Amino acid sequence: MIDDGQATDEALLVLFANGDRAAAGVLTARLTPRVYAHAFRLLGNRADAEDIAQEAMLRLWRIAPDWRQGEARVSTWLYRVVANLCTDRLRRSGRTTPLDSVAEPEDPAATPVQSMQARLRAEALQEALNQLPDRQRQAVVLRHIEELANPEIAEIMGISVEAVESLTARGKRRLSAALIQLREELGYVE
Secondary structure: OOOOOOOOOOHHHHHHHOOHHHHHHHHHHHHHHHHHHHHHHHHHOHHHHHHHHHHHHHHHHHHHHHHOOOOHHHHHHHHHHHHHHHHHHHHHHOOOOOOOOOOOOOOOOOOOHHHHHHHHHHHHHHHHHHHHOHHHHHHHHHHOOOOHHHHHHHHHHHHOHHHHHHHHHHHHHHHHHHHHOOOOOOOOOO
């Protein structure tokens, strides 16, 4: 039996490559929500994000037999695959930024007013993210929403740590400028 709390992603992938189906189940349960959330943040569309998440996980299972431990973290590799798939999807569709944003799921414990405010905030954030250039959006999402460290983001995006810092700083400034006008409307009152 696999102890899913202690087994690393890399160990689980190697176990799967050696025929352990339970390892695949644990790794799928661990990674799919993160992969989906990342794709949704980059695309702004739930159906497309589901497709991307499924394709990314399929690619992970295909490369499992050839995985070389120690070269990269599974999550880093997977975030990069998701980013590339999202970029390809945006290019094929002719969009440089995602179209309409979709509200985040409501918290069932929240009051109707809190739910509406949370939805407005999520929509405003997604709309502001949609206005960022693709690379800035990806860096900001990875750093401030996915909460990854700059070196890991640099590896995912194939750029230097300094470039990540520059992209996130410029992206944060643009997000602030876009959202500052909506402070009162979104319930951020001093």
